[in-house]
Amino acid sequence: MASLALASSLLAACGGDGGTPTLNWYVNPDGVDTFKTYAEECSTDQYDIAVQELPASATDQRTQLARRLAAEDSSTDLMNLDPVFVAEFANAGWLQEIPEELATEITDGGDYLQGAIDTVTWDDGVYAIPLWANTQVLWYRKSLAEAAGLDMTQPVTWDQVIEAASSQGGTVGVQANRYEAYVVWINAMMQGAGGAIVSDTEAGRDATVELDSDAGRKAAEIIQKLADSDAAQADLTVSNEGTSLGQMFPEEGPGEFMVNWTFVYANYKGLIGSPGGPADEQEFEDLGWARYPATVEGEPSKPPIGGIDIGLGAYSEHPDWALEAAQCITSTEAQVDLAVNDGLMPSTNSAYDEVAATGEFPEDLLDLYRTSVDEGGPRPKSPFYSQISSAVQSSWHSPTSVTPDSTPQQSADFLTEVLAGRSLL
Amino acid sequence: MTHTTVAPDDKRDVRRADKAAASDRSKAENRLGMRLVAPAIFLMLLVTAFPMLRAIYLSVFNYSLTAPDDREFVGLSNYLTALTDSLFWETTLNTVFIMVVTVAIELVIGFAFAMVMHRVIFARGVIRTSILIPYGIITVVSGFAWQFAFSNNNGFVNAWLPFVEDNFNWFGEYGSAMAAIMVSEIWKTTPFMSLLLLAGLAQVSEDMLEAAKVDGATWWQRLWKVILPNMRSAIMVAVLFRALDAYRIFDNIFVMTAGAQGTESISFLTYRQVIEQFQLGIGSALSVLLFLSVLLIAFLIVKIFRVDLAAARQEG
Numbered sequence: 020m021a022s023l024a025l026a027s028s029l030l031a032a033c034g035g036d037g038g039t040p041t042l043n044w045y046v047n048p049d050g051v052d053t054f055k056t057y058a059e060e061c062s063t064d065q066y067d068i069a070v071q072e073l074p075a076s077a078t079d080q081r082t083q084l085a086r087r088l089a090a091e092d093s094s095t096d097l098m099n100l101d102p103v104f105v106a107e108f109a110n111a112g113w114l115q116e117i118p119e120e121l122a123t124e125i126t127d128g129g130d131y132l133q134g135a136i137d138t139v140t141w142d143d144g145v146y147a148i149p150l151w152a153n154t155q156v157l158w159y160r161k162s163l164a165e166a167a168g169l170d171m172t173q174p175v176t177w178d179q180v181i182e183a184a185s186s187q188g189g190t191v192g193v194q195a196n197r198y199e200a201y202v203v204w205i206n207a208m209m210q211g212a213g214g215a216i217v218s219d220t221e222a223g224r225d226a227t228v229e230l231d232s233d234a235g236r237k238a239a240e241i242i243q244k245l246a247d248s249d250a251a252q253a254d255l256t257v258s259n260e261g262t263s264l265g266q267m268f269p270e271e272g273p274g275e276f277m278v279n280w281t282f283v284y285a286n287y288k289g290l291i292g293s294p295g296g297p298a299d300e301q302e303f304e305d306l307g308w309a310r311y312p313a314t315v316e317g318e319p320s321k322p323p324i325g326g327i328d329i330g331l332g333a334y335s336e337h338p339d340w341a342l343e344a345a346q347c348i349t350s351t352e353a354q355v356d357l358a359v360n361d362g363l364m365p366s367t368n369s370a371y372d373e374v375a376a377t378g379e380f381p382e383d384l385l386d387l388y389r390t391s392v393d394e395g396g397p398r399p400k401s402p403f404y405s406q407i408s409s410a411v412q413s414s415w416h417s418p419t420s421v422t423p424d425s426t427p428q429q430s431a432d433f434l435t436e437v438l439a440g441r442s443l444l
Numbered sequence: 445m446t447h448t449t450v451a452p453d454d455k456r457d458v459r460r461a462d463k464a465a466a467s468d469r470s471k472a473e474n475r476l477g478m479r480l481v482a483p484a485i486f487l488m489l490l491v492t493a494f495p496m497l498r499a500i501y502l503s504v505f506n507y508s509l510t511a512p513d514d515r516e517f518v519g520l521s522n523y524l525t526a527l528t529d530s531l532f533w534e535t536t537l538n539t540v541f542i543m544v545v546t547v548a549i550e551l552v553i554g555f556a557f558a559m560v561m562h563r564v565i566f567a568r569g570v571i572r573t574s575i576l577i578p579y580g581i582i583t584v585v586s587g588f589a590w591q592f593a594f595s596n597n598n599g600f601v602n603a604w605l606p607f608v609e610d611n612f613n614w615f616g617e618y619g620s621a622m623a624a625i626m627v628s629e630i631w632k633t634t635p636f637m638s639l640l641l642l643a644g645l646a647q648v649s650e651d652m653l654e655a656a657k658v659d660g661a662t663w664w665q666r667l668w669k670v671i672l673p674n675m676r677s678a679i680m681v682a683v684l685f686r687a688l689d690a691y692r693i694f695d696n697i698f699v700m701t702a703g704a705q706g707t708e709s710i711s712f713l714t715y716r717q718v719i720e721q722f723q724l725g726i727g728s729a730l731s732v733l734l735f736l737s738v739l740l741i742a743f744l745i746v747k748i749f750r751v752d753l754a755a756a757r758q759e760g
Contacts, residue, residue, distance in 0.1 A: 110511055
């Protein structure tokens with residue numbers, strides 16, 4: 020009985036009693052309903068697209084996809100990739116390269132935002148198609164900035180933000196738990212000072228570690244300054260994207276400055292009058308947004324880039340259909356729906372124009388997002404990204420122990436050893 | 445009838461026969477035995493020897509799954525890296541700590557359970573089954589169950605323990621996190637221990653116990669002078685099996701702390717290198733080292749306690 024049931028479920032999974040072949044699309048669990056709609060709309064007489072959900076955590080998504088692709092799974096046709104997986108997967112030979120014509124259209128067509136383009140290129144090739152692009156901006160209470168006398172129409176620096184918050188009894192929300200978003204923060208601050216965690220990443224293990232630099236020390240200085248300041252939130256060492264949300268409209272106190280992803284706007288809009296959200300429309304109006312803080316005064320900041328790219332499995336049995344389907348599910352229409360339904364922001368100018376036309380988001384906010392993605396900085400693109408990220412996390416956590424004199428140098432030494440295979444992570 | 449008389453004759457014949465004839469027969473039996481186990485051995489080699497050899501092969505390369513072209517032969521340097529890295533020794537120490545504590549506690553509780561299962565005269569089936577239930581539960585499920593139990597948000601452990609604050613976070617520091625992991629491990633595998641010990645208890649002859657009783661031995665004396673010495677090999681087999689099992693602890697740590705607060709075991713370290721970081725070279729070297737440590741532990745237990753596996757199976 021059991022074997023019979025197994026056999027029939029296996030048959031069902033293959034989708035084929037000679038009928039239309041199925042393309043499997045592995046998606047992360049954000050915006051799944053919209054994905055399902057587009058899976059249906061993009062299915063043709065020749066093939067059906069089936070949505071397969073991946074686990075919630077990025078690490079688990081990566082592991083699951085990697086296991087399939089390492090085993091040359093021919094049923095992995097399309098997949099949602101976090102930008103940092105693209106270089107890893109492409110270098111492993113797990114992704115179909117995007118044909119030249121389309122690749123040129125993405126990189127030089129003028130429609131895609133630069134930050135989104137950066138996430139899909141690796142080693143002179145294009146290995147995925149951007150679907151939606153995420154970025155971080157500085158969210159703040161207008162009343163708090165005003166009380167501190169901080170002019171938010173001009174670019175602000177981390178130093179100014181920390182000082183302004185502590186002078187008024189407010190706080191600064193960041194992501195500093197020992198996880199990926201902490202690396203996002205460190206990377207953005209280093210790039211804002213003109214540096215990078217590593218460079219020459221095409222060299223793989225021989226990439227140049229740049230942590231022990233002025234940019235690294237500047238980033239460490241800011242972390243130390245925040246950790247030692249009254250503006251640090253109580254849960255700084257375990258803070259994540261969710262923990263600082265509640266500090267914006269607290270029951271007591273002037274609120275906070277917070278760097279966070281684009282979901283924040285819809286989050287507070289939906290929480291008006293509820294616990295953790297603004298008390299009323301008027302308090303919601305007090306929510307301000309500005310470009311990601313600069314590391315060095317006068318030098319433009321490099322906002323973090325996130326989002327999702329669509330990759331094509333290298334071992335797919337239907338590579339041409341997969342490419343066709345990928346173009347369909349990353350269409351302008353799909354990007355607009357993702358933005359309006361799920362708050363997942365587009366990767367192209369044309370989709371941004373259409374989102375603006377819907378009037379769902381304030382126009383200046385959309386402009387801010389678009390500029391941030393266009394001028395933002397990606398995390399290092401390397402086949403060894405996961406090791407780079409873990410090594411940085413292990414040396415820079417906890418934020419309360421970061422010092423500009425030793426942390427950048429120690430972490431550079433450790434990362435060099437790890438990349439060379441001389442140290443365990 | 446004829447059959448029963450012939451059989452003993454046969455045996456006597458064999459015993460009486462000269463050495464050469466006996467060895468002829470035993471040779472034939474040996475050959476038959478070999479032929480019978482050959483398929484099993486072949487299958488075992490296929491499914492266990494091949495991965496082992498493959499791991500040994502991979503362990504001499506610097507090889508990342510995401511950079512297949514950069515694979516290079518590095519000889520034994522992966523082993524050198526592992527053996528000189530403090531992380532390796534920390535996790536090994538951790539693993540040994542878990543092994544010693546859990547096996548010791550399981551042995552005591554397991555023996556008590558075995559006594560209960562052996563001596564119980566009413567509701568025997570129900571009692572034996574309820575003792576064995578935890579062993580039937582998947583380790584991951586047990587890990588989640590205990591994680592919820594120890595949780596400071598919705599768990600019951602904090603409320604039940606008088607000396608613990610209600611919002612105490614068990615997974616926030618090393619000692620308490622290890623305690624939670626060990627509790628889950630002990631809860632889950634003690635039944636296995638008691639099952640092995642029950643088999644040993646059944647071997648202790650009732651006559652000897654009666655004789656000891658007649659001679660005026662107390663309950664305590666009977667336990668230490670008669671029962672335990674007579675089930676020594678069963679105890680050692682139980683300790684051996686559980687120690688090897690405990691040394692490979694993975695599931696509970698994965699579910700309950702994911703290695704945070706320094707609770708990583710050697711299996712977990714290996715998992716992270718291979719599965720999370722795709723470092724097949726160093727990961728394989730760690731797997732080989734893990735395999736060697738398990739062999740070493742087995743060897744030590746067998747040698748130090750002079751375990752006779754054949755005796756435990758009541759052979760010869």
